[in-house]
Amino acid sequence: MIRLISRILNFSGKYKTRIIGALAFSFLKSILMKSPIGLAFFALSAFYNKTATDEMCLYIGIAIIVSLILQVIFQHFDNKLQASAGFMFMAEKRMELGAFLRKLPMGYFTKGNIGKISSVLSTDMAFVEENCMMVIADLVGYIFAEAILLIFMLMFNIWLGLLAICFVVISFFIWKKLEKAALKDSHNRQEQSENLTESVLDFTEGIGIIKTYNLLGEKSKELSDDFIKTCKTALEFEDNYVVYQRLIGILFGLGTGAVVGLAMFLNFNSVITATAAVGMMLFVFDLFAPIKTLYAQSARLTIMDSCLNRIEEVFSEAMLADNGTDIIPDASRSAEVEFKNVSFAYDEKEVLHNISFDLKRNGMVALVGPSGGGKSTIASLLPRFWDVESGQIMIRGKDIKKVKLADLMDHISMVFQRVYLFQDTIYNNISMGRPNATEQEVIEAAKKARCYDFIMALPEGFNTVVGEGGETLSGGEKQRISIARCILKDAPIVILDEATASVDADNESYIQQAISELCKGKTLLVIAHRLGTIRNADKILVIAEGKIAQQGTHDELMEKDGIYKDFVTVRQSSKGWSRRA
Numbered sequence: 001m002i003r004l005i006s007r008i009l010n011f012s013g014k015y016k017t018r019i020i021g022a023l024a025f026s027f028l029k030s031i032l033m034k035s036p037i038g039l040a041f042f043a044l045s046a047f048y049n050k051t052a053t054d055e056m057c058l059y060i061g062i063a064i065i066v067s068l069i070l071q072v073i074f075q076h077f078d079n080k081l082q083a084s085a086g087f088m089f090m091a092e093k094r095m096e097l098g099a100f101l102r103k104l105p106m107g108y109f110t111k112g113n114i115g116k117i118s119s120v121l122s123t124d125m126a127f128v129e130e131n132c133m134m135v136i137a138d139l140v141g142y143i144f145a146e147a148i149l150l151i152f153m154l155m156f157n158i159w160l161g162l163l164a165i166c167f168v169v170i171s172f173f174i175w176k177k178l179e180k181a182a183l184k185d186s187h188n189r190q191e192q193s194e195n196l197t198e199s200v201l202d203f204t205e206g207i208g209i210i211k212t213y214n215l216l217g218e219k220s221k222e223l224s225d226d227f228i229k230t231c232k233t234a235l236e237f238e239d240n241y242v243v244y245q246r247l248i249g250i251l252f253g254l255g256t257g258a259v260v261g262l263a264m265f266l267n268f269n270s271v272i273t274a275t276a277a278v279g280m281m282l283f284v285f286d287l288f289a290p291i292k293t294l295y296a297q298s299a300r301l302t303i304m305d306s307c308l309n310r311i312e313e314v315f316s317e318a319m320l321a322d323n324g325t326d327i328i329p330d331a332s333r334s335a336e337v338e339f340k341n342v343s344f345a346y347d348e349k350e351v352l353h354n355i356s357f358d359l360k361r362n363g364m365v366a367l368v369g370p371s372g373g374g375k376s377t378i379a380s381l382l383p384r385f386w387d388v389e390s391g392q393i394m395i396r397g398k399d400i401k402k403v404k405l406a407d408l409m410d411h412i413s414m415v416f417q418r419v420y421l422f423q424d425t426i427y428n429n430i431s432m433g434r435p436n437a438t439e440q441e442v443i444e445a446a447k448k449a450r451c452y453d454f455i456m457a458l459p460e461g462f463n464t465v466v467g468e469g470g471e472t473l474s475g476g477e478k479q480r481i482s483i484a485r486c487i488l489k490d491a492p493i494v495i496l497d498e499a500t501a502s503v504d505a506d507n508e509s510y511i512q513q514a515i516s517e518l519c520k521g522k523t524l525l526v527i528a529h530r531l532g533t534i535r536n537a538d539k540i541l542v543i544a545e546g547k548i549a550q551q552g553t554h555d556e557l558m559e560k561d562g563i564y565k566d567f568v569t570v571r572q573s574s575k576g577w578s579r580r581a
């Protein structure tokens with residue numbers, strides 16, 4: 001418990017002093033909470049010994065009132081500090097996590113970690129936020145209160161004090177067992193909550209496929225099974241530690257009986273006065289009840305421990321190094337982009353082997369080849385979605401690892417096949433390409449990307465909020481908005497993954513016009529599927545099995561036998577490259 005409290009204090013960073021302040025007020029409050037018992041005991045003694053005076057009664061009354069008022073004041077500051085520290089430090093942690101996630105390589109997000117991130121951000125962080133301050137301050141209060149009561153009891157009568165301590169010590173060992181059981185189960189509980197988040201995300205993201213393939217019943221059952229499993233895991237968690245809680249309850253029942261019995265025995269044998277015996281009885285009831293609550297609360301602490309583990313697990317992921325200080329020069333004699341002996345593996349298996357090529361300023365390299373050959377991987381290494389293991393990638397003579405990440409991203413625009421629009425206005429979706437762009441520039445970009453007319457036909461025009469993921473627009477429209485975003489960004493290097501899926505003829509032609517606008521005066525790295533695009537490339541790289549199998553212009557490659565000629569001549573009309581020009 002002490003370990004967890006110090007863990008939370010370390011985790012809370014600059015809010016540590018507030019938390020310590022809350023703990024101090026909680027401590028003062030707990031001392032005052034016990035003071036009425038002490039005063040009652042004092043009054044009883046005075047009455048019993050016939051030493052009570054009017055003045056004494058008045059002072060005791062005033063002392064009780066003052067202690068109750070002070071309790072309220074300390075409680076107020078305790079709550080205030082707890083709440084502000086708890087909510088503020090978790091809000092900061094969430095922002096920190098957001099900033100941290102931006103620095104992780106793309107690979108982290110494709111490894112099925114989305115469910116984990118969602119559940120850490122929502123479930124785990126919310127649990128710590130809602131419980132940590134309250135529980136910790138209460139626990140610290142209880143611990144101090146128990147210590148004070150035990151010291152009082154020892155002072156009154158050593159045997160009564162020692163007897164009470166015996167029961168507290170035995171209960172401590174039972175509690176250790178409870179904590180062990182809860183610790184193990186709390187991990188399962190949080191893991192299951194992550195599984196559930198993943199299932200819900202999977203279900204909602206894939207709802208289109210689920211409906212099309214008539215899998216609603218099957219997938220709903222899978223989801224329901226997950227709900228039931230989550231419920232069972234939570235119940236198991238409760239069941240496993242509730243046994244120990246009951247044992248502690250029985251133990252304290254025995255303890256209360258034993259202390260009361262011993263107090264009476266000592267009184268009968270004139271070792272302690274009747275007042276001391278009554279005082280002990282008051283103390284013992286007050287001693288065991290908070291310990292029971294403390295142990296019950298500690299189960300929450302174990303959940304919090306596992307939440308903190310999971311939060312720290314995400315924070316411990318290796319970030320994409322952003323310690324480069326170089327700036328990409330405006331002009332250079334070197335190639336605009338150069339891959340030098342680049343090899344790369346996603347996990348263990350190397351998927352790119354010794355790739356070398358260069359791309360001249362305003363030139364175009366087309367990556368073509370069979371599926372799984374490594375085209376997308378090559379394209380994703382340039383914006384450092386992943387870092388290369390061996391070899392170098394240079395832009396205008398600068399190694400991209402040594403360039404500031406923000407500067408690198410300023411120089412690259414990307415158009416993917418899968419477009420994502422944020423649940424925001426169309427205007428904001430475009431202007432995020434260059435947040436400081438003027439309204440006129442945003443409109444101009446929309447016109448160049450051939451989306452101005454359909455935007456203006458929408459009831460709210462540029463202020464239309466597109467649905468989550470851009471669901472209220474057609475595929476072609478979403479694609480054009482994403483191109484407008486890139487046009488506005490106006491980065492000198494464009495990575496383009498040409499669409500393989502067909503859209504209607506109108507959209508097709510609009511998208512082509514938009515892409516032509518985007519590519520004007522740019523250096524292009526294109527994962528090409530259209531013969532028209534490929535023919536225009538200054539250099540075609542045929543990528544197969546992670547290597548450059550062939551390279552040259554269209555005419556040069558058509559003169560040689562090889563993969564390229566086979567694809568163009570034999571597979572033009574099949575699902576390989578499109579005939580569309």
Ligand SMILES: Nc1ncnc2c1ncn2[C@@H]1O[C@H](COP(=O)(O)OP(=O)(O)OP(=O)(O)O)[C@@H](O)[C@H]1O
Pocket residue numbers: 107110346347351369370371372373374375376377378
């Ligand atoms: N995120 C990933 N994690 C692990 N392996 C991956 C990942 N992405 C791709 N691969 C593997 O890397 C190899 C190259 O894939 P890549 O997507 O680069 O090929 P491609 O030529 O672009 O294929 P396609 O034309 O089908 O898009 C393949 O064996 C693929 O299975």
